[in-house]
Amino acid sequence: MARLARVWGAHHKLPVTTAYAQAAPPAAGEAVRAFRAEGRRHIAVASFFLTPGPLADRAAELALEAGAAAVAEPLGAHPEVARTVLARYAVGAVELVPV
Template sequence: MAAPALIALAHGSRDPRSAATITALVGEARAMRPDLRIEQAFLDLSKPSFTTVVDRLVKAGFDEIVVVPLLLTEAYHATVDVPQVIEEAVARHPGLQIRATEILGLETCFLEVLDVRMREALSRSRVRELDALVLAAAGSSDPLANQAVARLARVWGSHHKLPVVAAYASAAPPATGEAVRAFRAEGRRHIAVASLFLAPGFLPDRAAELALEAGAIAVSEPLGAHPVIARTILARYAVGAVELVPV
């Protein structure tokens, strides 16, 4: 019996860099598990859609699918959009079993990736000294999602023994520019901003723009395709596949 298929389900963006990044990330996962059928899909704005991918897998003979939402926080997309598209797919294909796993979330191991991206940014900007960091995330109207980012910022700051504050590109204060200016008001001049986004797009670009305008000396790229994240996708899949096994 074939193992359940894996759909890595991302939000989607009008920015083609976003879909290209998800493609590269899914490629990392495929390289690690060539025995699995792994597909990417998007909730909105990018192709292929979740509906298209599910139909393709059913046509190929799969009756079990594990969906790993490529989302960093438990906000609207995770709690509403993902369950909705899965419910619609199951209704359209009687007998199909689909299990959604936990979202990627904010694993502490992602700080390894954050550090890699930050070192790349500092190297490009030829920066050798830092006295503060800002962790920039999308932001949410759900305070629990923002609190998760703030917790990760504290862990990151403790690791580097530097002051770190979380900032948000939408829905919650402070914006990245505000966070940078607050540090500068304290007399700190070497402030770098880390992009806690999975892929490029409007929000990461806006966060970077505001940070640089406020005087940040470097802004990292989003997490992007990295083996640590690919392994997390596969770990989520493993749990979901076990949950599909009849008791």
């Protein structure tokens, strides 16, 4: 995720950091507070959650409480997610077929 964040930030010429919902620091709220401390006011938080649920809800809540202007919804049934899952399945299935 850190690499993807760096690539996205460089492409859009915007400051980006990787944050987490639990376990590893920084938490989403901490990352938002750090950007606010730098004087940034228009902070958006992207979500890598696949499905809605308590963890995604809590991460969004903490980011908004910390001052985020927007938090993306979980990826859910986005067509690109479905294509990626199907492609990985196809590769795995092909590897099961004896040659």
